Amino acid sequence: MTTLFLFNFIQLFFFTNGLISNSPSQQRIFCVIKTFDGNLATRASTVHQTWASRCDKHVFLTAANLTKWNNTLLPILNLHGVSDNYMELSVKVFDALNHIIQVPQPYDFDWLFIADDDTYVIMEHLRELLQHSSRPLAFGHLFVPKNGATSHLSGGAGYAINTAALRRMLPNLQTSCADWYVPGMEDVYVSRCLQHLNVSLDGAIDGSHHRFYPLEFVTMYKMELPQWFSDYNSLESYPGFDCCSSKSISFHYMKREWMHLIEWALRVYSIMDGAAGNLGDGGFDPCECINMIQMNHERVMNRLTDMLRNAQTTCTDTECFTGPIPGLPNTGGNTGMSNMYIMLAIWFAIALLLFLFRPRTLRNNRDTLGKPNNQNPHNNGQDPPAPEVQ
Template structure:
């Protein structure tokens, strides 16, 4: 009955997509809500020995009848067995404090292990940490370099992973931690929305956010001031960080899920869900890039260009909206 009800709801919600962007948001919120619930509560399904065996053998999709949106855990390890602490720092500016940065602080920022805000000026009331860097897109590289340098100097020993996001990035920290719980922070690696061009090994979109392992940050902290390895200002921030990491021997990791669906996203939820992508996207990602529910992981981590109103909408859909089948699962475990 649960299987039928879940799929009926998904079919119904998919139909809503055709009725407009608003319903597309609801469908995405529903899918992510499922992923978040099971990321937070692996015991709801993981006590089944056969399912665990399927997970370990990578057979979940086939054994469960090909349902690409089943509520199964694709990670090899239950989240409650691996603890990770993630620091997220947000790049903002004085003009955005009471709009974009405020929305981040009041929505997804509340769910982080720790979130800090960097700006060109210190504001003790918000608060923000001033980096003594001029404002403007021409100085995003300097702001990013200074931001990671500050994090290395003050927080390196306190966290396992370190993520940079913009003030119009929407992050789902539970899914971020869940994904990272299966990764090794002692390895030189970082993750994000992958772009294949410009940098030899590829690089990650700045707007979609990218997360560095402890080893990656250590290498940056020890060698990041060398202008031969890392451009200190100018250029495109995400490209320069990509080149910098490549010069340190930090690998651009693969963050897609077991079904090849993306977790980090450089565009809005609407575009990734409903399309179409702008022409440049295919040059950066590949000509076979697809949009729709079959391309977005149920455990999605980030989206870009999310304005404050939509951040509050996502906060409601992901953390407050509930559906009856979830409540039944919770009650059955008591």
């Protein structure tokens, strides 16, 4: 079902809003991704190749000894005098804030966005949310503990702080904010510091939905929610497509494979999008195509995925994952003509798949033509016995 969830993810969060390419914004976003040396070559590399490339600037925050990473292409903010273990995460983040705010050219950005290396961010939606504000402000998933504890932003879902709030934090990082130190839980630490300085924490609620999610999309979709989420969640949860806002910004605990698949799918669709108007808006609907095919045939899903993948002939597998930003088609020659052939190939393949995997009742009718009524067409060595009707 992985392919189905992939197409559903793309349909719900990108096609619905026409956001396959970058949305223009005057707001500059500086992304800081928390990681450690063991994840530099894996999670951090994947984030760098995917959503982080759409930040105006991004760095990976680690306290690792970078001697063995001399050849890394990752932009890294290396901290000294602190370790990468979880209990020192609060110190690591505050050291990073202190460094970023006081660099020789401070505030060459409008918003600072802090997230984990297993967070996936839809930057187009984040840009849409973050508008200029002279009022100190921070956005994120707002945890509201049912035990009456102070609310705080979720670190896993990511949170954005504007420069007005950062200017208020600077003179207090080593003084009053230090009184709110919480080992390990950097999101609680930062939130308490901001609240102490009268900075508004905004949960970015979209109607009855959050927009920043501390869990992955499939978990929200299936309603497989851990107890701690229920204890901290301030809104009612819903299954299926009602689980999340169509303006969702981030999901936590996202696997690397998911991040790559989403980026690859966006790249393929962006090429089709540029061929014949916005095919994602009333045209080619991958969810409908998938739903037309019997869901229990995983091999059909795999074949459809392979077919779509092979349709992208302008880049190698590696380039498709690490090339230009999705939404900026990397095509050469006659783009319109090549995309017409792609669409024809897609519809032909779908028609073939529908024929090969048409409902079993149609095949049974064909197989039983000219046969006695008491002959069981399922016991022909090809099909399994028909299930009993309850």
